Amino acid sequence: RPGTKFMVAISVDAPEPIDVDLDPWGAIELRARNAFACVFMAAGLVVMIVSILSSPTTEDAVFSMELAAFTGLNATVGPTVSPAFTLIVRVENPSALHPWCSNGGEVLVSYSGVALAWGHLPVFCVRRNAAAEFTVLPWGWEVGLSEDLRRRLVSEWNMVAAQILVEMRMFNPDCWMRTEVCRVKSLHRFEFDLKVRDDDQDYRTCNF
Template sequence: MASTNNKDDGCGFCCCWMVSAILLGGFFVLLTSLPSMDSLADPFEQPTTCSVELVGFKGLQPAMASEATSPAFDLLIHVNNGHTFSLAHGGGDVVVSYSGVPLARGRTPSFEMATKDTTALPVKATSAAVGLPEDLSRLMTDERRWAVAQLRIEFGLAWDSFTCNVELDGQQRVSECYRPTLVN
């Protein structure tokens, strides 16, 4: 005789939830692994990149030295417009610092760049101060001896800010810049 007991043990409900969770998790993984809509819009679009070349400098003696002069830096800022639109810039501030101490200031010239174009901007950064504070001069001398001395160059370009760490070893070289991250 067949049983007339239609007792549900709850297995169907449990299996339904498990299948739903697996499908939802798979959908989430799929969505997070897809490229952003911005990158799908134009695969040739690249961000603006910059680098700085320290062409020359003077005035890095201690302030009390008889030969002390004002710190001055000749820079060449290389700009690569990776965008698929033109880029215009009305000039902006440039700050050269060492170990967090501003040494000189300058300005980038105004310019306009076509799509995917590159340019080099000469910048003279100078200071009204004469020489370096004694402690900073000692630190710079030691770090130059250890080949770890770096200037920090900060500047704005169009709507972006850039920072470059440039070796202060007397060699002329190009240093790549980065966009500083904002900390909340």
């Protein structure tokens, strides 16, 4: 009937229905607001997806290490030792979204709290759902041992009870500050028994 108004909803997702009796400019303005809201929501969704895909991974990589060989630990010939170690490091990245990267790192090998050898880790990235393996060669030159520590090393070696501690620090590639908390991405410790194996010539070089 004349004078009757009808309300038409254009979408269940529309913020508000459009009044067909609005003047043309009002209807255009309302449609423009609705279109802007849709574009804004779509842009926000895109930004969220990009942020998730580009942000650093929060999943920790899985590290393992093998003591492949060592030499130069004969503490019976003098108060110093010049050891060298061959360490095989394996890194597994469980993330399906991000690579796991490290801006290099450091390795420290110690015995009974005394540093014996030092080494550097390479810069590397592990692809998503993948693993990487590399070799680290820490070494030390004429490391001084106290008489008590030297005797202890010889005694524990003879009893096949000597152990070394390997500490590995990975550096964060996304850190621009010099603070230790930011710079160190992960820290790992491994203990190894110094045992002589008959099938490995490199191990037999440590026989005292």
